[in-house]
Each structure stands twice: as C-alpha cells, then as structure tokens.
Amino acid sequence: MKKILVTGGAGFIGSNCCNALVRDGHTVVAFDNLSLGTGDALEPGVQLVKGDVRDAAALQALGPVDFVIHLAAASSAPMFTDDFIGSIANNVLGHVTVLEYARKNGVQKVLFASTSSIYGNNPTPLTEDQRVEPPNFYSVTKHAQEELSSVYNALHQLEIIGFRFMSVYGLHEEHKGRFANLVSQFIWGIEKRKRPVLYGDGNQTRDFVNVRDIIEAFRLVLETPKRFGYTIFNIGTEHALSLRELVSVIGGIMGEAIEPILVPNPISKGYVMAQQADASKIKSELNFEASVTLDTGVREIVEYRKKHKKEPVSLSF
Ligand SMILES: NC(=O)c1ccc[n+]([C@@H]2O[C@H](COP(=O)([O-])OP(=O)(O)OC[C@H]3O[C@@H](n4cnc5c(N)ncnc54)[C@H](O)[C@@H]3O)[C@@H](O)[C@H]2O)c1
Incomplete structure (x- = not known):
C-alpha cells in the first residue's frame, strides 16, 4: 500500500x-x-x-x-x-x-x-x-x-x-456552484423546476x-x-452529446419534461463548440476504457441528493 x-x-x-x-x-x-x-x-x-x-x-x-x-x-x-x-x-x-x-x-x-x-x-x-x-x-x-x-x-x-x-461530472460538486459541470448544474436547477439556459442553439457538444x-x-x-x-x-468516453440532448436525458431521469431556454452566446471568443475525446492512447497503453454511462452517472447523483440534500453555492442560470 x-x-x-x-x-x-x-x-x-x-x-x-x-x-x-x-x-x-x-x-x-x-x-x-x-x-x-x-x-x-x-x-x-x-x-x-x-x-x-x-x-x-x-x-x-x-x-x-x-x-x-x-x-x-x-x-x-x-x-x-x-x-x-x-x-x-x-x-x-x-x-x-x-x-x-x-x-x-x-x-x-x-x-x-x-x-x-x-x-x-x-x-x-x-x-x-x-x-x-x-x-x-x-x-x-x-x-x-x-x-x-x-x-x-x-x-x-x-x-x-x-x-x-x-x-468531468459526478458526486460532490456543490461547492463549485456556477463553476460546476453542466450535468450537476442542470440537476440542481431541475430539482427547483428551473429551466436550464443554453447558449446559442444548444447543439454544442461535450464528452461527459x-x-x-x-x-x-x-x-x-x-x-x-x-x-x-x-x-x-x-x-473521455469518446461519445459526444449536445446540451439539448443532455437536458432531455436528465429531465427524463428526473421525471420532468423540461424545455431549455436558448439565449445568445455571451462568450464571444474561445467558446468550444464540439468536444469528443479520442482515448485510444490510454486504451492501448493501459487498457483504459470509460465504463460509467451517462444514464448511470446521472441516476447516481439524483438518488444520492435525495438522501444527502446539499445546496450548491450558486448556479450559472
Ligand atoms: N472538473 C472538470 O471537468 C475538469 C476538467 C479538466 C480539468 N480539471 C482540472 O482538475 C482539477 C480538479 O478540478 P475540480 O473540478 O475538482 O475543481 P475544484 O475547484 O473542486 O478542485 C480544486 C481544489 O483545489 C483547491 N485549491 C485551489 N488552489 C489551491 C492552492 N493554491 N493550494 C491548495 N489548494 C488549492 C480548491 O480549494 C479546490 O478544493 C483542476 O486542476 C482542474 O483544472 C477539471
């Protein structure tokens, strides 16, 4: 050890x-x-x-x-x-x-x-x-x-x-508040029936x-x-998901048919439109493959928060 x-x-x-x-x-x-x-x-x-x-x-x-x-x-x-x-x-x-x-x-x-x-x-x-x-x-x-x-x-x-x-998303992000991953922030928002706010058309993608x-x-x-x-x-998982799709996945798991609010993107420079890993290097060197599906990961946070309610320090929307 x-x-x-x-x-x-x-x-x-x-x-x-x-x-x-x-x-x-x-x-x-x-x-x-x-x-x-x-x-x-x-x-x-x-x-x-x-x-x-x-x-x-x-x-x-x-x-x-x-x-x-x-x-x-x-x-x-x-x-x-x-x-x-x-x-x-x-x-x-x-x-x-x-x-x-x-x-x-x-x-x-x-x-x-x-x-x-x-x-x-x-x-x-x-x-x-x-x-x-x-x-x-x-x-x-x-x-x-x-x-x-x-x-x-x-x-x-x-x-x-x-x-x-x-x-990266998962348990224990509440202290990050508005700096936390969107998965956590959308869960926190939907718990309060707040509609997630997406920049542009919401079709930008992330590898969660x-x-x-x-x-x-x-x-x-x-x-x-x-x-x-x-x-x-x-x-990364090597899979990309749009933010619109993310809202729909989380809403489905939480039993809330929630529509995002679309606003013009306020970040004029350097905003990332697409993110998806090629993880073949760590796969070939160390046999790593991401194994936690988004569905499993989101359910884990939603269920954990039912038993351990903790308010995030802030929210970006
Ligand atoms: N979360 C993500 O999606 C993500 C993605 C890419 C990279 N990272 C990197 O992963 C690392 C961890 O990020 P996280 O998401 O856990 O964020 P986090 O902010 O929760 O963790 C950073 C921790 O470092 C502490 N800290 C900050 N400055 C310090 C200092 N000078 N001395 C001692 N402690 C200090 C903070 O109090 C905090 O607890 C960071 O380096 C971040 O840049 C995170």
Missing part, C-alpha cells in the same frame, strides 16, 4: 479520488487551501491538511510520499476573470512548487490535471498529437503546466503524467465523463510498471 498526496483533495475530483484511494487501502493526504473545496465529502481515513501548493515549506512539512496527484488549481476559465493574476500564479507557481517538492522527496510519479480546453475548437475526435492553441487564460496555464512538466522531466527524470480530462472513470485512469497509471517519462493522456 502506498502513501499518496492529493493536492486539491478537498475539491470535486480530489475528494472522490481521496475516498476511492483510502477504500483501496492507501494512506491518503488531502492537501487543500480550502479556497473552494470544503472537505465535507471526505470519508474518515483521509487526512485533510490545510495548506497552499505555492507554499514550499507547507508541502515539505508533509514529509515524503510515494505518489502525488496534483489537482489543486484555479479550476475554471471564469475564475480568471474574477482574479486574473492570482489564478495565473496559482496554476503556474503552484505546479512548479509541487514538482520541486516531488523531486526533493523522491516521489515515484506525479499525476496532474491538464484539460481538454487546451484543444479549443480543434477538429474532433481530439487526439493528443494535435497542435493546440489554448483559447483562454485557464487553458494557457494548463498548457504551461504541460510544457513545464515536459522540460522538468527532461532535466530531472521525474515521472510526470498529465491528463486532459473532457467534461464520470469522475469514477477519472479515478480508474489514475489507478491504472499508479499501478502500471510502465515508465512514460513525461506523457499526456486524454480521458
């Missing part, structure tokens, strides 16, 4: 990840500055340490670990409007501070979250070898994390694996991947004896 540090461990993907790894029998430290995540969803057994990934001394005080899963970040493009300099510093300085901690403490592998947003409006399905032109500051910082990791590996031989997640599949990909990367040096993997 391993000791694993999960930065951003009180957040959405982080808390699901920490819980799953503790259930697997690992020793797990969730390190989070609680700027957005709360840690409420963490199960007993996960050790929550409050601290900032830009604080080298706070990381060093954790002592050595076997693996780092680095998820702490300004995790959404609109956050860069709210706090431009702070968000850039968080994602760039935080990333290199975590890499330095890992190198100095003999960490075996660093996994980190990049994003599919860096593909912008590239032709789908999206492949890791496509040229990327990040369309917003959020994805610029994620691209910077990738480039920094590549050079860091070349100079210091630290094993670093980045993941370009598609649109459940957080449990993200964790399965982490497990495969942690467990494999293969060495990659530095590499990047897309993680």
Whole structure:
C-alpha cells in the first residue's frame, strides 16, 4: 500500500479520488487551501491538511510520499476573470512548487490535471498529437503546466503524467456552484423546476465523463510498471452529446419534461463548440476504457441528493 498526496483533495475530483484511494487501502493526504473545496465529502481515513501548493515549506512539512496527484488549481476559465493574476500564479507557481517538492522527496510519479480546453475548437475526435492553441487564460496555464512538466522531466527524470480530462461530472460538486459541470448544474436547477439556459442553439457538444472513470485512469497509471517519462493522456468516453440532448436525458431521469431556454452566446471568443475525446492512447497503453454511462452517472447523483440534500453555492442560470 502506498502513501499518496492529493493536492486539491478537498475539491470535486480530489475528494472522490481521496475516498476511492483510502477504500483501496492507501494512506491518503488531502492537501487543500480550502479556497473552494470544503472537505465535507471526505470519508474518515483521509487526512485533510490545510495548506497552499505555492507554499514550499507547507508541502515539505508533509514529509515524503510515494505518489502525488496534483489537482489543486484555479479550476475554471471564469475564475480568471474574477482574479486574473492570482489564478495565473496559482496554476503556474503552484505546479512548479509541487514538482520541486516531488523531486526533493523522491516521489515515484506525479499525476496532474491538464484539460481538454487546451484543444479549443480543434477538429474532433481530439487526439493528443494535435497542435493546440489554448483559447483562454485557464487553458494557457494548463498548457504551461504541460510544457513545464515536459522540460522538468527532461532535466530531472521525474515521472510526470498529465491528463486532459473532457467534461468531468459526478458526486460532490456543490461547492463549485456556477463553476460546476453542466450535468450537476442542470440537476440542481431541475430539482427547483428551473429551466436550464443554453447558449446559442444548444447543439454544442461535450464528452461527459464520470469522475469514477477519472479515478480508474489514475489507478491504472499508479499501478502500471510502465515508465512514460513525461506523457499526456486524454480521458473521455469518446461519445459526444449536445446540451439539448443532455437536458432531455436528465429531465427524463428526473421525471420532468423540461424545455431549455436558448439565449445568445455571451462568450464571444474561445467558446468550444464540439468536444469528443479520442482515448485510444490510454486504451492501448493501459487498457483504459470509460465504463460509467451517462444514464448511470446521472441516476447516481439524483438518488444520492435525495438522501444527502446539499445546496450548491450558486448556479450559472
Ligand atoms: N472538473 C472538470 O471537468 C475538469 C476538467 C479538466 C480539468 N480539471 C482540472 O482538475 C482539477 C480538479 O478540478 P475540480 O473540478 O475538482 O475543481 P475544484 O475547484 O473542486 O478542485 C480544486 C481544489 O483545489 C483547491 N485549491 C485551489 N488552489 C489551491 C492552492 N493554491 N493550494 C491548495 N489548494 C488549492 C480548491 O480549494 C479546490 O478544493 C483542476 O486542476 C482542474 O483544472 C477539471
């Protein structure tokens, strides 16, 4: 069993990840500055340490670990409007501070979250070898994390694996509020009989991947004896769904025949019209295939929220 540090461990993907790894029998430290995540969803057994990934001394005080899963970040493009300099510093300085901690403490592998947003409006399905032109500051910082990791590996031989997640949804996103995935936000809205608001004609597509599949990909990367040096993997279902279809799927499961409201798209630059992963690289390297269907994933959230009602901090519509 391993000791694993999960930065951003009180957040959405982080808390699901920490819980799953503790259930697997690992020793797990969730390190989070609680700027957005709360840690409420963490199960007993996960050790929550409050601290900032830009604080080298706070990381060093954790002592050595076997693996780092680095998820702490300004995790959404609109956050860069709210706090431009702070968000850039968080994602760039935080990333290199975590890499330095890992190198100095003999960490075996660093996994980190990049994003599919860096593909912008590239032709789908999206492949890791496509040229990327990040369309917003959020994805610029994620691209910077990738480039920094590549050079860091070349100079210091630290094993670093980045993941370009598609649109991740699942349990425990309430703290993200208006920054949460649309699956969660549409469920929260429909619970209150609010009609989801879609930009444009609602035919833009997304590849909605459940957080449990993200964790399965982490497990495969942690467990494999293969060495990659530095590499990047897309993680998605390889299926694209329009937002109109998404509203209809969720409405069907919740028993509400709800029609979305269509509004002109307020995002004039960099809005992604189509997202669909080609996940053949991680499939051929590690035999990964996303297995949670949207139907299963949505039902899981709807049923969980009937028993554990928690208000999202905000909603984007
Ligand atoms: N959710 C998605 O669809 C998605 C898609 C692509 C990439 N990602 C990336 O995955 C990672 C996790 O995202 P999430 O959806 O769980 O978001 P999240 O905001 O819930 O998680 C991020 C966590 O990091 C913490 N944090 C922020 N800055 C920190 C700092 N300087 N030091 C310590 N903790 C800090 C926050 O409090 C929060 O708990 C992020 O890097 C995000 O950019 C997410």
